[in-house]
Amino acid sequence: MNKPAFTTYDTAWCPGCGNYAILETLTGVLNQLATPPQQVVLVGGIGQAAKTNQYITANGFSGLHGRSLPAAAAIKIANNDLTVIVNTGDGDSYGEGGNHFLHNVRRNVDITHFVHDNQIYGLTKGQPSPTSDPCDPLHKAAACNMGETFNPMLVALAAGATFVARSFSGDKKHLAEMMIAAIKHPGYALVDILQPCVSFNKINTFAYYKQRVKPLDDRHDPTNKLAAIEKAMEFGDTIPIGILYQHAAPTYADKRPELFDHIPLVDKHVPQSAVEDLIKRYI
């Protein structure tokens, strides 16, 4: 058997980390989709999840904390031939990068965003993230939100996302299905992947998620935005996983005349004569 195109390297993650399952699943999905590694750019910000791109044999862009989405969007705009996938954490995506999250949903560039959501800050060792559970004044937890917990599914839907899904690192088959659907979706696709942080999150453990996650059944219509909003608001004894919402809409490139011809921007050249004509318009 041939060596697969996408392989992995040693990681710097804690033993038992949910990131391993995500890395393994993503590598499998990339091999299954069979896009050459040279055509795949894996983008990350900063954090444990953001290191994912360091561990797969593809092009890699490790940017700044919170700023992976604008860079990823621009990579795709510059070269439409590339498959651009962001792997990064809940703090990077929803905290430091909150403004970019909101506006990249609106921008609808054809990129895929896998948020490794462990509801805690791991690399900085245990501070609450925007998605951490609310604090219970009677049972003080190390990492909980004094304010409202951020609901990324609901925010993405409100901002006009065209693909909103949730999955769980403990269900690799489901995760692989979500990843493939997200990568294939034309436009910005968000998959919020619940994963345990074995070192710091003692509340949202593997067992916690395992008990609660429940795949959406056939009765859920992913084209129904109101139904999606209802499912997005469920996060308690049951947590629905699956494609909450998917909607075909023009992507960024469909709205920009300079990108209409699908020729990668990086391959375009403007003739010297056109430049000179433009200059002469100011005579």
Next chain:
Amino acid sequence: MYNILLGGAAGDGIETMSAIFEKMLKQSGCHLFTIRDFMSRVRGGHNFTQIRFGNQPLHAHRDTLNGIFAIDETTYLEHQSRLSYDGFILCDESLVIDDFRAIKCPLKKTAANLGNPKVINSVATGALLKLFDIPLDHAASILKATLRADLVDVNLSAIKMGYDLLNTNYHQSPVETSEQLLLSGNTAIGLGAVAAGIRFYSAYPMSPSTSLLDFFNAQSSSMAIAVEQAEDEIAAINMAIGASYAGATAMTGTSGGGFSLMVEALGFAGIAEIPLVAVDVQRPGPATGFPTRTEQSDLQFVISASQGEFPRMVIALRDHADCFYQTARSLALAKKYQLPVILLSDQYLADSTTTVPIFDSSKIVRFDQSDAAVSATNDPPYQRYALTENGISPLAIPGKSPALVRVDSDEHDPWGKITESATVRNQMVNKRLIKLNALKEELIEPEFWGSHQCQLLLVGFGSTSGAIKEAVDILNQNENNYGALIFGDIYPLPTERLRHFATQVVEIINVEQNATGQLASLIREEALINCDHSILKYDGRQLSVDDILNGIKNLKGGF
């Protein structure tokens, strides 16, 4: 040579009137230099444009006025002290202006008779053209190119009726201007970027850089430029970096406040060695400062912005030709040395319009991606940060070669992977910094202007160039003793020509549009040369030729 001012409230149409009047002047054989002074508001207040024109090239504004067109009394009150004794004030007959220089005309009545009171400015334009003996030959075509189609005829009639209101009082022989462009500094930056093959521009609107974003938006589809109005300046610069990584010639632009937000990503471009050009069109700070006014106070900020140490280059744009040629050069240098290049402009240069010899795009030195962009291999694995003698690693483009290209904001090894090795850290810091050695070889020394036997040397940078040169010319008419060095390339600071003149002259005077003498500090730090006196201005209004002459006069007691 004449100097006139058109003034009124925001919303009075002074900007449009000025644009038409300037084109009329240029087409009829005048050189001109126009500055725009406007308030950060959409209606009301007091705005003016000041148009200096004549039959030789002009590079700066002067204070003394030959004429004022006053839409309101405020314009007269604000500027009458600068009007020469034999100057004029053109205004409507209804204005309460008690001055023997006033030429009161039925501007409003004429406009009303044409059925559109808003064409009053075109009536005045016609009157001014007659006063200065400018023929109406080009009026129709200029109006067509400037105004909405349904407004052309009525404005043309207005200009013609205004023309009949006055007699000619000034005349100068026209010169050939068909090989001249008429444009603003920001437009010239945009054209320079287009000529250098820009494919991606991202920005967040911020005065006085916004017209650059507008320019690229207008040229987007015809010049194959993806233009993104980002959610903030942090996104704008990170997008430019992403696009550049993917192989697109990319640029971002802002003013000091936005640049403050870009600072972390500037260092990212530095450590990740991703070509990037960032334009800082300066305005007075700190914080919101004076949004629509001018200053050169970001110099020390941009040369040191961002944590850590990495190579960068800063070029101060001196005039409209620099805006074109140096923007193109900056994009080439950013690619050649794989580092961030910062262009320093300011509101004065950005918004002023002038006649300038037609830009020659064949003179632009492009840096096309090296062979590595497409010929890199992945066996053995491609090293994005290969250690080389001059520090420059072959740059591959993702998807364009078999190489896998990985870049990192963390300290990284030659393959672009995170490292914490002390040895590799030293290698990488050194590798990045030695790129400056080669870059320093191609720095452009400051332009020298004046008498080579000078005893008194003015030093300046950026947009004060025109005023400094004209002041030196005037000073040398009396005593041929003045010279000036005007820096374009400013960081790293080229010091050879400065050292040469420093040994010759008696006094060095730094002329800067800031309060603390930031160029003088840089010169002291880089060349161990002290400036003896300073002429500084920081009220948001550009240093004029007259400010420099007055500054010299005031210093003379101290020489």
